[in-house]
Amino acid sequence: MSYNEDDQGWQTVGGGDGDGGNRRNRRNDNDEEGGNENVWNNNRRRNDDDEGHYRPPRRDDNEGETGNAWSGGRTDNYEEPAGRRPQSGSYGRQDYQADEEAWPSLGDDERPPRRQGRADEASSWRPQEPVQQLHSHTQEHQLTEELRHNFKLPASEQQYAESVSSDVNTDPSNDELEDVAAACAKLWELDINRLTPGTDYEIDCGEGKKMYQREDMEENALFRHLDPSVFRRPTYARFVALLDNYNASMSVSERKSREEEQEEEAFVEEISRTAPIQYLKKYLSSKGIVRGGDEQFKNMLRNLWFKMFDRSGTDDSSSAFEHVFVGEIKRGRDNSDEVSGLHNWIQFYLEEAKGTLDYQGFILPRRRGDELPDSQSQLLTVQFKWNGFLKPLSSTLVGVSPEFEMALYTLCFYGGQEDNHVQLGPYSVNIKVYPLGRNGIGSAFPIAEE
Numbered sequence: 423m424s425y426n427e428d429d430q431g432w433q434t435v436g437g438g439d440g441d442g443g444n445r446r447n448r449r450n451d452n453d454e455e456g457g458n459e460n461v462w463n464n465n466r467r468r469n470d471d472d473e474g475h476y477r478p479p480r481r482d483d484n485e486g487e488t489g490n491a492w493s494g495g496r497t498d499n500y501e502e503p504a505g506r507r508p509q510s511g512s513y514g515r516q517d518y519q520a521d522e523e524a525w526p527s528l529g530d531d532e533r534p535p536r537r538q539g540r541a542d543e544a545s546s547w548r549p550q551e552p553v554q555q556l557h558s559h560t561q562e563h564q565l566t567e568e569l570r571h572n573f574k575l576p577a578s579e580q581q582y583a584e585s586v587s588s589d590v591n592t593d594p595s596n597d598e599l600e601d602v603a604a605a606c607a608k609l610w611e612l613d614i615n616r617l618t619p620g621t622d623y624e625i626d627c628g629e630g631k632k633m634y635q636r637e638d639m640e641e642n643a644l645f646r647h648l649d650p651s652v653f654r655r656p657t658y659a660r661f662v663a664l665l666d667n668y669n670a671s672m673s674v675s676e677r678k679s680r681e682e683e684q685e686e687e688a689f690v691e692e693i694s695r696t697a698p699i700q701y702l703k704k705y706l707s708s709k710g711i712v713r714g715g716d717e718q719f720k721n722m723l724r725n726l727w728f729k730m731f732d733r734s735g736t737d738d739s740s741s742a743f744e745h746v747f748v749g750e751i752k753r754g755r756d757n758s759d760e761v762s763g764l765h766n767w768i769q770f771y772l773e774e775a776k777g778t779l780d781y782q783g784f785i786l787p788r789r790r791g792d793e794l795p796d797s798q799s800q801l802l803t804v805q806f807k808w809n810g811f812l813k814p815l816s817s818t819l820v821g822v823s824p825e826f827e828m829a830l831y832t833l834c835f836y837g838g839q840e841d842n843h844v845q846l847g848p849y850s851v852n853i854k855v856y857p858l859g860r861n862g863i864g865s866a867f868p869i870a871e872e
Contacts, residue, residue: 615655619821657825674736696825702833742864
């Protein structure tokens with residue numbers, strides 16, 4: 423599937439928008455340490471009342487709807503997918519340790535500023551100055567006015583790309599149905615929207631370091647260039663529209679506006695037309711995990727990824743999508759704040775371009791002689807600071823499409839285990855998926871295997 427820069431190839435989807443049901447169910451799985459009283463919102467839409475409580479932002483169209491009309495992705499006839507096996511470990515306070523990093527946090531007293539106009543003058547934290555190569559493209563990566571207008575419409579009235587060609591085989595084989603590793607390898611082949619390193623983007627991995635080293639080993643940004651036309655591809659554009667819908671603090675309840683819900687519905691509708699997601703649907707249907715038609719499948723995706731839950735003792739403070747793709751700030755074991763999640767390369771790039779993320783080098787392999795990452799690598803293990811707080815170890819797949827990552831983690835969640843040892847092209851990877859209860863994703867990310 424190819425996309426040109428004038429956004430042609432979009433079409434209008436028919437049918438209803440799947441609304442219905444009551445406000446999303448709240449969870450209280452008590453799965454992670456307590457949050458932070460400070461509100462980290464450097465790049466989040468915020469609107470606090472006089473007592474400092476979060477209130478959803480008002481939109482220009484002044485719809486005024488602040489409730490969740492689609493019940494976290496459910497409809498009245500929604501059924502939980504069958505076949506999800508209980509996992510070893512409970513993804514609870516004792517088992518889950520902040521993704522892959524059970525390491526000491528930075529432990530400093532720096533605090534990111536509040537929204538512009540409410541900065542804490544006593545704070546010494548300042549955004550990193552972006553490198554010139556990156557900064558010059560920042561404005562080019564904003565959504566066009568045409569796309570913004572389209573995205574404000576109800577999901578059922580928006581324009582979408584055509585479905586993947588029938589010439590692309592999205593039927594899982596018997597071997598793939600029996601072996602999750604084979605299914606993941608097939609997803610990699612089907613990611614025809616994946617970017618090409620050196621052509622669509624350029625990275626500079628810079629200096630390596632040991633995981634325990636805390637000094638900044640790299641003065642330059644990881645991303646040196648990204649073709650601005652990338653964010654005019656339909657699934658990329660809709661993915662970017664979701665990233666500012668969240669408050670990073672785990673101690674703040676999220677209240678979605680109707681427009682934000684429409685963005686979620688439209689994103690799921692868009693990716694459902696791609697080869698990886700169509701393969702995922704057929705895979706889960708063949709195994710009896712998802713029953714029903716297209717609408718039931720899309721409801722399942724919205725429910726799995728966008729339903730809000732309690733992660734730090736605060737109702738509706740997190741979701742699988744926010745944690746994995748956007749990132750969060752939580753209170754660590756030593757009572758200091760630290761980064762949790764943020765495994766998506768697009769979010770990494772955009773935050774780095776704004777100066778809120780500071781790349782500090784890649785993590786050296788444990789064994790000497792192992793291959794080091796370079797500008798062509800699409801699986802990286804790195805260290806960075808986000809909003810002034812360190813993440814000592816984080817892994818990401820670079821250049822893959824949003825639909826590929828959603829399909830990969832969903833397939834491993836329903837069809838695999840917590841550890842899924844797979845081969846993605848040239849990369850040996852463990853896809854780590856922590857469950858949240860029986861039917862939720864707490865975290866998901868790749869780990870490079872040596």
